[in-house]
Amino acid sequence: MGECVVVFELLPALAEKTFITDLRFCNVRLEDNRLYPWIFLIPRCENALNVTLLSVDDGLQLMREIVLAGRALAWLFPHGQVNVAMIGNKTPQLHVHVICRREGDPDWPGVVWDGHCEPYGETARAEAAGKIRLAIEAEMTKPEYNQNQ
């Protein structure tokens, strides 16, 4: 991932989201919507518009971190499904949505983009970020995510 980490700048729409932690390749942030456990993985890459423009090796590291973060979220929160999406039509910087969903949630079974939103409030948002950070850090210690590429 040598050439990929030199210049990394978040678009404002991503920079304003609450920081959770840094994985080896991705910056992890929280969506400000208390209706859903919803995080973003943002590769610390210069000018990555979408996953087809990453090297295959960087794509593989991204997938390791998607699985890692998705499992941490799924461990923390009741859910029936985990949605994973890379869209980037409105915010043209590669970022991965990872979202716990369940039957009866406000947008179920539809998608959450342009769906219901209730901001956390400052304290609850910091608490959510802290709780998710701990779960991700616990998951990170497992050897399966740390294989060489």
Next chain:
Amino acid sequence: MGECVVVFELLPALAEKTFITDLRFCNVRLEDNRLYPWIFLIPRCENALNVTLLSVDDGLQLMREIVLAGRALAWLFPHGQVNVAMIGNKTPQLHVHVICRREGDPDWPGVVWDGHCEPYGETARAEAAGKIRLAIEAEMTKPEYNQNQ
């Protein structure tokens, strides 16, 4: 991927879609919507509900095939963005949407789920599937997708 390929059955909502090709891990099918170059990658796994339930190795192979198929689609069709999503709320079997998007398309910049749809018609659908199959098969020959896990 040994234990994962023994029993593979498609849910009806996926089985009815037009077959394009088989990659090493995924079955590839076409969404019947001529408004978008839109394919599905469906891991040939038993009971895979979402990516967090795959082994990390299977997740990595899935990502190789997402990048491969996404690049084939992006090579074929004009686009400004490539959307990649694993949702599965309505069809609870792991399948990856890979979709070419561009400014001015019928749902831009929104998402395509529950968006505009115009079926191909039989001849055009077969033509689209054939064209995508050739592009994927050309992309498959590149060594970067064939590394050992």
